[in-house]
Amino acid sequence: MQEKRANDFYWSETTHPHNQRRKEILEKYPEVKKLFGPDIRLAIITVFLVAFQMFSAAYLVKQMNVWIFILYTYFIGATVTHALFLAIHEITHNLAFKKQTSNNWLAMFANIPIIFPYAMSFKVYHTMHHRSQGVDGIDVDIPGYKEARIFKGGIGKFIWAFTQILFYAFRPMMIYRIKIGKWQIINIIFQVIAMAIFIPLFGWWEGILYLLLSDFIAGSIHPLAGHFIAEHYIFKEGQETYSYYGPLNKLAFNVGYHNEHHDFPSVPFSRLPKVKKTAPEYYDNLFTHKSWTMVIMRFITSPVYTLFSRVKRKETVLD
Numbered sequence: 001m002q003e004k005r006a007n008d009f010y011w012s013e014t015t016h017p018h019n020q021r022r023k024e025i026l027e028k029y030p031e032v033k034k035l036f037g038p039d040i041r042l043a044i045i046t047v048f049l050v051a052f053q054m055f056s057a058a059y060l061v062k063q064m065n066v067w068i069f070i071l072y073t074y075f076i077g078a079t080v081t082h083a084l085f086l087a088i089h090e091i092t093h094n095l096a097f098k099k100q101t102s103n104n105w106l107a108m109f110a111n112i113p114i115i116f117p118y119a120m121s122f123k124v125y126h127t128m129h130h131r132s133q134g135v136d137g138i139d140v141d142i143p144g145y146k147e148a149r150i151f152k153g154g155i156g157k158f159i160w161a162f163t164q165i166l167f168y169a170f171r172p173m174m175i176y177r178i179k180i181g182k183w184q185i186i187n188i189i190f191q192v193i194a195m196a197i198f199i200p201l202f203g204w205w206e207g208i209l210y211l212l213l214s215d216f217i218a219g220s221i222h223p224l225a226g227h228f229i230a231e232h233y234i235f236k237e238g239q240e241t242y243s244y245y246g247p248l249n250k251l252a253f254n255v256g257y258h259n260e261h262h263d264f265p266s267v268p269f270s271r272l273p274k275v276k277k278t279a280p281e282y283y284d285n286l287f288t289h290k291s292w293t294m295v296i297m298r299f300i301t302s303p304v305y306t307l308f309s310r311v312k313r314k315e316t317v318l319d
Contacts, residue, residue, distance in 0.1 A: 007149065009142070009312040010234060016133040016313075017240060018262040025263065025279045032264065032278055039268040042096040042253075046087045046110045053080045053113040053214070054198070057207035069210070074222070077214035079251060082224040084110050086253040092123045095268040104183055108190045112198075115211050117191035118169070120183040125172050130265055133232075134240070134311045140172040141232065147171070148307035157300045160307065164228060165219025224252055226292025229299050231258045234309040236287040244289040245276075256292075259283060 005011075025032060056077060061069055091107040094100050107119040125140055132138040147167060151160035160167070172178075199208065219225055230244055244256035255261065257272035260283065264275055276283045289295050299305045 007308065009148075009308050009310050010237075012134065012240075012311050012313045014313075016262075016311075018133070018259075021259075021282055022263045025275075025282055029278050032267075032275060035264070035271040035274055035278075036266040037268070038095050038097055039270050040096065041270060042087065042090050042268060043106055046084070046091070046096070046106060049080055049084050049087060050110060050113055053077070053084070053211070056080075057113070057210045058198075058202040061206045061210045069206070073210055073213045074217055077210055078217035078220075078222050079224060081114060081211075081214040082218040082222065083251055083253070084114060085218060086255050088119050088122060089126065089255065090253050090269055091119075092126050093265050093268075095266075104186075108187050111187065111191060112194045113211055114215055115191075115195065115208075116169070116215070117184075117187040120181075120187040121172070121178065123183075124178050124181075125176075128176070130262065132315070133262070134313045135315050136312050138176055138315065140175045142310045142312060143167070143307040144171060144175060151307055153303075154300055157305075157307070161225075161229070161296060161300055162220050164225070165216055168219060168228070221296065223248060223293045223296075226289075226295045227252065227255055227258075230256075230289045230292055230295040232310060233299065233305060234311065235289070235295075235298075235305070239287055240311045242287060242289055243283065244292060246289075246291060248292055256289075259286060 056072075061072065061077075064072060087110045088107050090096070091103050091110065094103045096106050097103050104120065104123075107123065108117075111117060111119040129139050129141050134142065147160075151157055219228070227244065230242055232241055234240075235242060241259050241262055243259045246256065249256040253269040254272045255269070257276065260267070260272045260275040263282075264272075267275055
């Protein structure tokens with residue numbers, strides 16, 4: 001049951017749907033378990049993306065005039081950076097290697113072109129998002145009250161969508177501040193060393209500016225950034241998580257298969273379509289998005305959708 005009040009979130013008295021659906025699917029289709037486990041292609045693609053982005057920052061962008069630089073950064077740089085965001089998301093679930101330590105090092109390597117050392121903190125927060133989806137004060141994927149009240153109306157939502165990467169970066173510290181552990185410290189040291197090597201070799205100006213702009217645009221008004229809104233904002237009452245099966249999944253590690261991902265976070269990106277194919281009756285009747293770009297446009301322009309269009313629940317709700 002979900003209750004919606006004015007200027008407030010949808011409040012649910014039940015747990016999120018993914019644990020129950022996972023249980024039902026595994027009982028009916030136990031062969032889904034064969035899809036669990038790492039896929040080494042995740043590591044190979046990640047290495048390629050990092051190499052491409054660093055080569056672009058070190059060499060390619062220095063050959064461009066200002067307009068080519070801007071276009072390249074929006075269409076290529078931000079797309080690659082967003083793919084790295086999602087590579088880190090996959091690696092967070094230990095889907096590149098069997099050992100967690102190996103996955104952690106790969107995540108930090110993927111973090112290099114993003115400049116800011118966030119991979120290991122993201123791992124903690126994203127695990128909380130899966131285990132406590134929608135739980136008030138724990139799931140930091142949901143906007144805070146002040147955030148939702150300030151950024152309202154078309155202009156407010158546009159400003160929020162344009163700068164949403166900043167909210168994803170700073171909101172967690174405002175809602176639930178985690179303790180800095182060993183891997184967060186290693187992440188910081190690793191990134192400082194990487195930047196100490198990168199900056200003298202390639203210079204401060206074009207390379208760093210390119211990487212910074214790629215970060216910002218990747219989490220702004222960019223087609224791939226549509227998945228941030230598409231995944232859990234309420235577009236059909238009674239449904240909490242939404243999938244997208246369009247072509248942009250090829251650039252986004254199949255993150256569009258988001259119901260499938262939350263049902264089976266141990267299944268890597270390459271096998272998520274097989275989950276849907278194996279158990280179609282559990283997914284074919286759910287509302288899905290046809291376009292991430294249209295999701296952004298609808299969210300900004302329609303008064304029906306606000307930052308309060310998210311499901312929250314109390315921590316005491318049990319499975």
